[in-house]
Amino acid sequence: MNLTNRSKVVTNKQMTFVESLYLPAIFAGMWITIKHVFGKKATIKYPEKKREFSEIYRGQHVLKRDDEGRERCTACGLCALACPAEAITMIAAERQPGEENLYREEKYAKVYEINMLRCIYCGLCESACPKEAIFLTKKTVDSEYYRQAFIYGKDKLVEPVEKDKRIDVTKRQTPEVLQFKKLPNERHNI
């Protein structure tokens, strides 16, 4: 019984004289090869040329600051809970008086580490975050010589304080989300 009509019945029949020369088959094969030499290439010359990434590419994470330069993360642990690869760990600490310009809330992440080798870049941490603190960016993770170097701490994850060096993540937020954040009782998310 045939499932499709494309199956070929294998036979042991004798080749004709032309077929036994193999030349037509060789030229037919070479024709395909030569056609691809002049065709559009599938690869690019990487360091000189770079591929364009999607605006919502999921690459290396960033820990955002708010408008006043305070860290948004409160070490609530929901990203670590949502993480299917268990790549995120954190240790929380209490904000001391006088540190109000550094941390947004009374609790902050003293240690925040993402193991970039474990991470599968699914973006669930971003969805889980109630404080709009963690986002995935277009930047890809740099290659390193040692596995230890892939455990990124706050020094690599938190974005710079300077306004012009901040990382823009508005493309990752849908218009609905941006509109929702303008509601008066969502002030804590602005």
Next chain:
Amino acid sequence: MMLKVTIDGHTTEVEEGTTILQAARKIGGEIVPPAMCYYSKLKGSGGKCRTCLVKVSKGSEKDPRPMPKLVASCSTPVQDGMEVQNITSPEVLETRKAIVEFLLINHPLDCPICDQAGECDLQDLSFAHGADTSRFEEQKREFEQVDIGPNIKLHMNRCILCYRCVYTVNQITNGRIHGVLYRGDASEISTFIKNSIENDFSGNVIDVCPVGALTDSTFRFKSRVWFLKSMDVHRTCPKCSGKAVAWMSGNEIYRVTARKDEFNEVEEFICNECRFEKKDVNDWVIEGPRKIKRTSIISVNHYLNEKQGAIINPVDKKIEKPSEL
């Protein structure tokens, strides 16, 4: 004399003097009204939060007229032949939704910071019965944080004024040292002198608090409850039963709480020494992992033994016998 009562179509017989809430708890399941202020172990508690309101569609056998308004099931005694509607009544569900909104009016949205998150009654209640969004735009009331003694932290912002802690301190401990000051929307729980809670059982106010208003200072910001493994433990204690729950990660005990039953009520109150000072694993005899509901966030990312509902101990890969719940 046994009284017959029907709640959402389930009939049971209870003794005279039983409240509707207790009768519903006897039946069990999803027809049990939620309770934020009522605590079966505390005399006089209940009647304040209004989350347990139910509809009495038939007063009793003698007087079958329905009750004119919704009644608080925690403080209404059962009458013979009474018929009660809880989740089968749209009126009750709508009222409950409004009550959650009222409770949340002055409750800050700081669950990401709060140590109670994950085991909070108000969180569960608003998830089950509350609205998705808040309509409250005004400024919420704000208080300074207070250290009540060295081990208890009071966040008055989060308090819903259920009075459970006040009853606990009045009834479990001797002497009245903790109460409610001021009136109306200005009222706040407090000790009369800031650091006066020195009683051996004062730590139980942390366990009875349905929200994160009273939390354990020794556990403050140490971890989140869903990262910890809860184990039934006991020790010989001269002051209390010594039966407790240790919240552990590896061999480290992060905090100790009393054991709670299915209605989130403490089974046996434990003393402050067990709660705050015994954080070494050698102080305790470990009985086994606690049974945790599959719907609880505490069970997330843990392997569960489906039959027994116990978390499998990842250290020795052995299925341990769960405690009776």
